[in-house]
Amino acid sequence: MTEPAPRQTDTQKKERLVSLRPTAPIVPPVNVSGRALMVVIAIMSFLCAVTLGTVTMVQEKAETWQGDVASEITIQVKPADGLDMEKALLDVRAVALSFPGALTAEIVDRRATARLLEPWLGEGFDMDALPVPRLVIVTIDETAPPDFSAIRQSLAATVPSATLDDHRAWASRLITMARITVFVGVGILALMFATTMLTVIFATRGAMVGNRHIVEVLHFVGAETGFIAAEFQKHFLIIGLKGAAIGGGLATAAFLVLGFWQSNSMATALNDQVTALFGRFTLSSAGYFGIIGIVVLIAGMTALTTRLTVIRTIGEIDRQRADPSLLEIG
Amino acid sequence: MGPEILRDLTFDIPKKSFQFLTGPSGAGKTTLMRLLFMSLKPTRGLIRMFDRDISVIPGEELPLLRRRIGIVFQDFRLLDHMTTYENVALPLRVRGKDESSYRSDVIELLKWVGLGERINVLPPVLSGGEKQRVAIARALIDQPEILLADEPTGNVDPPMAQRLLNLFTELNRLGTAVVIATHDLSLMDRVDARRMILSEGRLDIYD
Numbered sequence: 001m002t003e004p005a006p007r008q009t010d011t012q013k014k015e016r017l018v019s020l021r022p023t024a025p026i027v028p029p030v031n032v033s034g035r036a037l038m039v040v041i042a043i044m045s046f047l048c049a050v051t052l053g054t055v056t057m058v059q060e061k062a063e064t065w066q067g068d069v070a071s072e073i074t075i076q077v078k079p080a081d082g083l084d085m086e087k088a089l090l091d092v093r094a095v096a097l098s099f100p101g102a103l104t105a106e107i108v109d110r111r112a113t114a115r116l117l118e119p120w121l122g123e124g125f126d127m128d129a130l131p132v133p134r135l136v137i138v139t140i141d142e143t144a145p146p147d148f149s150a151i152r153q154s155l156a157a158t159v160p161s162a163t164l165d166d167h168r169a170w171a172s173r174l175i176t177m178a179r180i181t182v183f184v185g186v187g188i189l190a191l192m193f194a195t196t197m198l199t200v201i202f203a204t205r206g207a208m209v210g211n212r213h214i215v216e217v218l219h220f221v222g223a224e225t226g227f228i229a230a231e232f233q234k235h236f237l238i239i240g241l242k243g244a245a246i247g248g249g250l251a252t253a254a255f256l257v258l259g260f261w262q263s264n265s266m267a268t269a270l271n272d273q274v275t276a277l278f279g280r281f282t283l284s285s286a287g288y289f290g291i292i293g294i295v296v297l298i299a300g301m302t303a304l305t306t307r308l309t310v311i312r313t314i315g316e317i318d319r320q321r322a323d324p325s326l327l328e329i330g
Numbered sequence: 331m332g333p334e335i336l337r338d339l340t341f342d343i344p345k346k347s348f349q350f351l352t353g354p355s356g357a358g359k360t361t362l363m364r365l366l367f368m369s370l371k372p373t374r375g376l377i378r379m380f381d382r383d384i385s386v387i388p389g390e391e392l393p394l395l396r397r398r399i400g401i402v403f404q405d406f407r408l409l410d411h412m413t414t415y416e417n418v419a420l421p422l423r424v425r426g427k428d429e430s431s432y433r434s435d436v437i438e439l440l441k442w443v444g445l446g447e448r449i450n451v452l453p454p455v456l457s458g459g460e461k462q463r464v465a466i467a468r469a470l471i472d473q474p475e476i477l478l479a480d481e482p483t484g485n486v487d488p489p490m491a492q493r494l495l496n497l498f499t500e501l502n503r504l505g506t507a508v509v510i511a512t513h514d515l516s517l518m519d520r521v522d523a524r525r526m527i528l529s530e531g532r533l534d535i536y537d
């Protein structure tokens with residue numbers, strides 16, 4: 001024997017007879033204009049993220065250069081009549097290391113010196129036949145550098161043909177150049193960002209034009225402005241997030257792929273050339289966070305533009321109330 | 331400034347009343363309906379809805395006042411991405427009501443207007459008459475205090491027109507004031523109701 005089925009109420013019977021699809025969203029799912037907006041957002045996000053990544057890379061490269069230059073000084077020993085070069089180099093090193101703030105002093109040996117000159121003099125030249133100066137590279141404590149003028153005086157007394165180059169002139173030019181590069185980069189980024197925002201704003205407003213009738217119907221069936229704005233904002237925020245994430249993701253992937261290619265094709269002519277021109281294609285965490293920031297900002301801007309457009313549309317509908325020239329004769 | 335379409339009109343819509351608004355094309359029926367729906371402001375004169383001068387109602391209060399009005403637009407204004415059921419349920423949805431609280435009422439009303447088999451159909455595949463009935467059902471679903479219907483039987487056959495008229499009178503019996511703008515004299519003959527005749531911008535009322 002089975003239990004008798006419980007009796008159904010009238011409402012349950014009625015609802016069982018009618019099956020409904022899941023309720024459609026107030027704002028229609030992505031249509032042609034929505035997809036076009038997503039593509040525009042993706043392209044602009046990609047360009048913006050690439051610009052940001054490049055500026056970050058240049059800035060970090062410039063900082064590294066500055067750090068490298070500031071952490072080293074070079075002592076050059078020129079050949080002179082009766083000068084024992086090897087002894088002079090050892091003396092120079094000893095003088096340099098005797099000053100607090102000098103951390104290490106490395107003599108650039110004959111082979112390394114010859115390699116430095118290879119681009120100009122070719123391979124296999126006789127170093128002894130030419131008056132080639134030799135170098136001692138001294139690394140210094142950047143926070144507490146040694147007294148350069150005292151080193152110069154001491155060198156003049158010990159090895160008169162030795163000269164100290166603290167790279168100040170070079171460093172100041174490099175720093176100026178780096179600052180200009182970063183300044184220009186930030187300028188380009190600002191322009192790119194402004195362009196992106198304007199494009200996103202206009203594309204969003206364009207996509208919203210096709211939804212004006214929905215705003216109107218919702219307004220006329222008693223939906224409050226906040227409700228309508230929230231529905232459209234939610235919808236366009238998702239479009240903005242998707243587009244910006246695609247663009248930002250592609251830019252990130254591009255940096256990762258280029259970085260991977262660079263580290264896996266070391267010592268090839270192409271790689272050396274690319275590295276010399278553009279540096280290493282590696283983004284720091286600041287670069288990645290910047291790209292995430294761009295994605296969030298663009299999505300937020302899309303949502304905000306939508307909200308303002310809805311409010312403006314409802315304002316226009318209400319303004320038409322008061323404008324007798326818009327009367328529809330019936 | 332455009333031409334003055336309506337002038338020197340004085341009338342009221344009493345609670346629980348039933349009236350037809352008629353007149354030749356271009357007489358201003360739709361304009362008057364829009365004025366009553368507060369989607370137009372009068373250039374001069376006074377219109378009071380729910381004891382408020384409509385010229386000075388702030389925009390943010392309009393949606394709340396419109397919730398007390400059911401309107402059937404001449405051009406239906408259905409949302410094409412929503413089914414018949416979803417269009418009719420829209421006024422309740424925007425009021426924040428839970429679907430389970432109105433689901434059976436919406437289905438019941440759709441059956442009443444002869445759309446029981448078209449519940450899950452999208453407006454683009456509905457006929458003109460079916461769209462009109464969806465628009466009517468949407469206007470009635472929240473039992474408004476006043477119903478404004480612009481040519482509500484313009485696209486339906488006489489039996490369906492009679493059925494819709496019965497729906498309006500039933501709604502009126504339950505307390506809704508009804509204003510029907512129509513050209514259809516036979517429709518007006520079926521109900522003993524006040525007739526408001528617009529002609530050349532003037533209004534004559536026959537109780």
